[in-house]
Amino acid sequence: MMNAATEEHIIETEALNKKAVVKYKNIIIGVTENALKMNEQDYDPVIYIPHEDINTEHLVESDFTSYCPYKGEAHYWHLVKNGRIIKENVAWQYQNPIADVTEIKNHLCFYKDLITLDIE
Numbered sequence: 001m002m003n004a005a006t007e008e009h010i011i012e013t014e015a016l017n018k019k020a021v022v023k024y025k026n027i028i029i030g031v032t033e034n035a036l037k038m039n040e041q042d043y044d045p046v047i048y049i050p051h052e053d054i055n056t057e058h059l060v061e062s063d064f065t066s067y068c069p070y071k072g073e074a075h076y077w078h079l080v081k082n083g084r085i086i087k088e089n090v091a092w093q094y095q096n097p098i099a100d101v102t103e104i105k106n107h108l109c110f111y112k113d114l115i116t117l118d119i120e
Helices: 099-104
Strands: 002-005 010-015 020-024 027-032 036-040 046-050 059-068 072-081 084-094 107-110 116-119
Antiparallel strands (some): 020 027, 046 107
């Protein structure tokens, strides 16, 4: 488990140790047994999926970015089917996360209200 902490903000990251399946309707976006679970103060836990376990034919990088003072700059991804965007900004990724959370580099996190995440 990795802990990133400041006086006012705590982030804990650990291996999920379960199979995680990311899907949208009948589209399997990713399957992994190497997911990370992040518990961040004041937020619900989120699951980060390794980029290598994502079926990238279903994602295209968005122009949208955001910044978190505890994790860095997030880059977003759209869900695509047959080359068409069907859901915008369904996932985000910290390509160069801040030093305290480097374990999430090359991982994507998906919005729970836009996709289905099954933990087995």
